[in-house]
Each structure stands twice: as C-alpha cells, then as structure tokens.
Amino acid sequence: MNELVETIADFMGIDGLRAVLRAGVVFIVGLALAIFVPRRIRHLKMQPQQSLIVRSALRYGLVIITVIWTLSLLGIDLSVLFGAAGILTVALGFASQASASNLISGLFLMFESHFVVGDIITVGDITGEVTSIDPLSVKVRTFQNLAVRIPNETMLKANVTNLSGYPVRRYDMRLMVGHGEDLAKVTRVLHEAATKIEICLQEPKPLIIFQGWEELGLSIQFSVWATRVNYLEMLNRMHVGVRDAFAANDIEVPVLRRDVNVTGGAARVEPRAP
Amino acid sequence: MAGVQDPWGTKEVPVDQMGRWRIGPLTLHVARKGHEWRLAHEYADDPLTSGVEVEVPMPPHDLLGTETVRRFGVSNPSCRLTLTPQLADRAVVTRPEHPFVVPPGEASVVYVTAPLWVHVSYGQDEALLTEIPTFRLSDTWFGPPNKHGELAYATRTFCRTSVDELQIRPHRAHTRVIIENRSPQPLDFVEVSLPMPRLDLYRARTGAFWTQDVGLLRESGDDFAALRLDATRPGAAPEAKLVTRARQASESNLVVRAFTSLFAGMGG
Numbered sequence: 001m002n003e004l005v006e007t008i009a010d011f012m013g014i015d016g017l018r019a020v021l022r023a024g025v026v027f028i029v030g031l032a033l034a035i036f037v038p039r040r041i042r043h044l045k046m047q048p049q050q051s052l053i054v055r056s057a058l059r060y061g062l063v064i065i066t067v068i069w070t071l072s073l074l075g076i077d078l079s080v081l082f083g084a085a086g087i088l089t090v091a092l093g094f095a096s097q098a099s100a101s102n103l104i105s106g107l108f109l110m111f112e113s114h115f116v117v118g119d120i121i122t123v124g125d126i127t128g129e130v131t132s133i134d135p136l137s138v139k140v141r142t143f144q145n146l147a148v149r150i151p152n153e154t155m156l157k158a159n160v161t162n163l164s165g166y167p168v169r170r171y172d173m174r175l176m177v178g179h180g181e182d183l184a185k186v187t188r189v190l191h192e193a194a195t196k197i198e199i200c201l202q203e204p205k206p207l208i209i210f211q212g213w214e215e216l217g218l219s220i221q222f223s224v225w226a227t228r229v230n231y232l233e234m235l236n237r238m239h240v241g242v243r244d245a246f247a248a249n250d251i252e253v254p255v256l257r258r259d260v261n262v263t264g265g266a267a268r269v270e271p272r273a274p
Numbered sequence: 275m276a277g278v279q280d281p282w283g284t285k286e287v288p289v290d291q292m293g294r295w296r297i298g299p300l301t302l303h304v305a306r307k308g309h310e311w312r313l314a315h316e317y318a319d320d321p322l323t324s325g326v327e328v329e330v331p332m333p334p335h336d337l338l339g340t341e342t343v344r345r346f347g348v349s350n351p352s353c354r355l356t357l358t359p360q361l362a363d364r365a366v367v368t369r370p371e372h373p374f375v376v377p378p379g380e381a382s383v384v385y386v387t388a389p390l391w392v393h394v395s396y397g398q399d400e401a402l403l404t405e406i407p408t409f410r411l412s413d414t415w416f417g418p419p420n421k422h423g424e425l426a427y428a429t430r431t432f433c434r435t436s437v438d439e440l441q442i443r444p445h446r447a448h449t450r451v452i453i454e455n456r457s458p459q460p461l462d463f464v465e466v467s468l469p470m471p472r473l474d475l476y477r478a479r480t481g482a483f484w485t486q487d488v489g490l491l492r493e494s495g496d497d498f499a500a501l502r503l504d505a506t507r508p509g510a511a512p513e514a515k516l517v518t519r520a521r522q523a524s525e526s527n528l529v530v531r532a533f534t535s536l537f538a539g540m541g542g
Contacts, residue, residue: 168419
C-alpha cells in the first residue's frame with residue numbers, strides 16, 4: 001500500500017496528492033450535503049410544489065458549487081469551461097426562449113399559490129380540476145374528462161379564476177316577471193323558495209335586486225349562496241323551486257311571442273293533435 | 275300496535291317484518307331482511323310537528339319504492355334495533371323570531387331549542403347504521419364568507435324567557451342561555467351559535483331533553499364574549515340524567531370566542 005502511495009506521490013508530487021485528497025473530501029462532503037440538506041426542507045410548511053422547487057434548486061446548486069470547487073482544487077482552469085458554457089448558454093437560450101419563459105412563469109405560479117392541485121379553476125374558456133403544476137405547464141382535467149395542458153406563461157398572463165378558493169359560493173339567477181306583478185309578493189315568494197331548499201344558505205342572506213324595466217317585464221337578480229360542495233345541486237333545485245313557486249302564486253314569467261300574419265298566398269294549417 | 279310510547283331505546287324487529295317510529299316531524303321506517311336492514315324516512319312540513327308513535331312490528335311493505343331508502347348489508351343475525359337521541363353534528367345558529375334586546379347592565383335568560391338527531395344502531399354491541407335528524411334544518415354560514423367561517427344549521431327561536439312558557443317537544447333539545455350584558459351599550463340579540471357537538475344531552479323525568487346551560491357574557495367596552503359551557507346538569511332540570519355525551523370534548527369548560535362570531539350583526 002505504502003509503495004502505491006509513494007508511486008503516486010512520485011508521479012504527482014506531494015502537493016498534487018494533497019490537492020487530489022482535498023478535492024476528494026470536498027466532492028464527497030458536497031455531494032452528501034446536496035443529498036441530505038434538501039431532505040430537511042420537507043419539514044418546512046410549504047405547498048408540495050414549492051417544496052419540490054426549493055429542494056431541486058438547493059440540490060442542483062450544491063452539486064454545481066461542489067463540482068466547480070473540486071475542479072478548481074484539482075487545478076483545472078475553469079475559464080475555458082465557463083467560456084464554453086457561456087457560448088452553450090447563449091445558443092440554448094435562443095433555442096429555448098419559450099421553455100425558459102414557461103419555467104420562470106412556473107416559479108412565479110408556484111410561489112403565488114393562487115391555486116393548488118385539486119382546485120377547480122377557469123382559464124379563458126377552460127374550466128377543470130388542476131391535476132398537476134409542473135415547471136413548464138399546468139395540467140387541467142376538464143368536466144368533459146379532457147386532459148388540457150396550459151403553458152405557464154399563458155397562466156401568468158391570463159385571468160385565472162379559482163372556483164375552489166372559498167368554501168361558499170354565490171349564484172346569481174336572472175329572472176323576469178311581468179310588468180303588472182306585485183313586487184312585494186315576488187320578493188316574498190322568492191324568499192320562501194330559498195327557505196324551502198335546505199342546502200341554500202340562510203346566511204349570507206339571499207339577495208334580490210330589481211334591475212330595471214325591460215321590454216318584456218321587470219328584470220330581477222336573485223342571488224343565493226351554497227357551500228362549494230352543494231353548489232350545483234342548489235342551483236338546479238333553485239331553478240325548479242322558483243319556477244314552481246311562481247306557478248303556484250300566479251306570477252307571470254313573460255316569454256317572447258311572435259304572431260305570424262300571412263298577407264299573401266295560401267297557408268296550409270294542420271290542426272294540432274288534441 | 276301503534277301507540278304513544280317512548281321511541282328511544284331498543285326494539286326487536288323480526289326478520290321480514292318492519293317497524294315505524296314517528297318522532298316529531300320525522301317518520302322512520304325500518305325493515306329487517308335476512309342479511310340486511312332497510313331504512314327510509316320522511317318529514318312533515320312543519321318542524322314543530324309534535325308527538326311520538328311507535329309501531330313495532332308492523333305488517334311489512336316494500337320500502338324500495340321510497341325515495342330515501344337505504345340498504346345496509348350485515349352478517350350479524352341480531353334483530354335488535356336501538357334508537358338513541360343525539361345533538362346536531364354541527365353548530366346550530368339560532369335567530370330570534372322577534373328583536374330581543376338586553377339593556378346595559380342587565381342579564382337575561384332565554385330558552386332555545388334545536389332538533390335532535392336519531393342515532394340508529396343494531397345488534398348487541400349497537401353498531402351504527404346511520405344518523406338522521408328529526409328535522410333537516412337549513413344550512414347557514416356563520417362568520418365571514420371565507421375560510422374563517424363555519425358551516426352550521428339555522429333555526430329560529432321565540433326566545434322564551436320563562437321555562438313555564440316553553441312548550442316541551444319530545445324531538446327537540448332545550449338549552450338555557452344566560453346572557454349578561456355588562457357593557458354600557460344595549461345588546462341586540464341577533465343570533466347565537468350554539469356549539470352542539472360540544473354539549474351533553476340530558477333527559478328530565480318529564481321526558482324533555484336538555485343540554486347544559488350556556489352562558490354568554492359581554493364585558494364593558496369589550497369586543498369579545500366568553501362562552502361558558504356549564505359542566506353541571508341543566509339549570510332548568512337539575513334532576514335530568516345524562517343520555518349522550520358530547521360528540522367533541524371541550525378542551526375546558528370555558529371557551530372564549532370572538533364576540534362578533536357569537537352575535538353577528540350586533541348593534542351598538
């Protein structure tokens with residue numbers, strides 16, 4: 001063994017051997033840190049995606065520092081490497097502008113945390129559940145069960161609505177009643193209809209806004225609240241409930257009618273089945 | 275065999291027979307089959323519908339055509355069915371039917387009620403089949419409409435101030451709320467959120483159900499109220515016996531909550 005060390009020392013010189021040993025220690029310690037330090041980050045309170053980014057950045061940062069330090073200890077001139085890397089970076093940069101933009105947008109999205117995996121979001125005309133937030137794109141599963149990939153750059157520029165942001169949601173129902181209707185009665189009937197549907201929240205209270213007289217009648221906004229879980233069921237039941245309540249209380253819902261007058265020629269009219 | 279009986283407790287429902295329980299507005303049908311229980315229920319329109327009826331066993335009819343029917347597959351051959359009263363599984367927000375004000379420096383006692391839940395279990399070890407409220411209360415949101423609020427049930431109260439005025443209903447739990455206003459401002463009692471999952475249920479000799487008392491204290495110039503759950507028996511029925519323990523244990527008997535959370539929209 002001693003002979004082997006003496007042979008290497010003769011070949012490299014004693015300083016060279018020390019440099020190699022130092023480089024080896026730095027390399028092993030650096031790699032160990034790159035493996036173990038990011039694992040400790042898991043204990044911090046962060047979203048899973050944020051934690052992944054921080055851990056990856058820390059791991060690759062430590063690896064790069066370790067490699068550069070090791071090479072410099074071995075006496076390798078890094079300026080050549082940096083020069084080559086610079087040229088490569090410029091070439092890659094031109095080639096992957098879109099990817100880089102998406103990558104940086106992804107970082108912003110992850111740290112902004114406007115939505116997380118599992119939330120229902122609307123981006124433009126796409127509505128669906130977020131299945132993953134990746135460095136380059138956000139994957140969404142629509143209600144038609146289509147897998148949609150939205151580039152992070154698009155997500156950053158678009159208006160993103162998170163439908164899962166709060167536990168309760170309001171539904172604005174548009175209604176129209178005849179010009180001659182008693183508005184106090186309409187108000188009472190609407191409140192009663194809301195009370196009958198137990199998943200319609202009593203607080204925040206249902207809101208009735210008379211929006212103005214139109215050609216067909218009075219336009220009304222009827223706003224009711226439900227928990228996110230019951231939202232769809234509530235709005236379906238509310239439409240049925242309001243229609244039934246209007247019918248039971250003889251409240252007219254105006255509909256557009258067209259009278260067709262035939263002024264010339266002959267018209268064939270078929271009698272309607274009884 | 276229909277009659278006014280105590281609906282709570284254990285009954286035998288023989289195989290291929292069924293039973294019917296009417297507890298206030300709730301009518302519960304239970305059928306026992308070879309390896310299953312079938313449950314169906316319906317509600318009267320009026321939540322204050324009173325009275326109880328038990329008919330076990332009764333001639334069977336097919337529950338499968340009922341909208342609310344649920345089937346429970348079991349291997350246990352026991353025909354024992356147990357109905358136990360319980361308090362609601364969420365807080366109940368009670369609003370007075372008419373404005374109720376406690377003047378400065380005054381204290382008032384009001385009695386509020388909330389529907390009971392029916393805990394349906396079977397067999398010797400009383401394994402849970404389901405829980406059904408005696409009346410399905412409307413949902414409501416207590417607090418701001420964001421993540422800090424809480425889903426609750428909504429009910430209204432006449433705010434009776436004397437126990438003699440109280441109409442005891444067998445399907446509702448009664449709570450004595452002691453409101454103390456040490457503030458120089460009048461206290462408009464707009465609503466109170468009763469933490470039902472943290473209350474114990476007691477039954478008096480009269481058959482009425484009670485929870486322990488709830489105390490609400492508004493200190494002078496304070497934006498906070500202390501909500502106190504009395505550890506002892508209900509003040510209005512001290513002889514009442516404990517029937518069901520609280521679903522959730524309170525960390526202590528003194529629970530301090532934000533005043534605005536207890537009395538939403540409290541006036542000056």
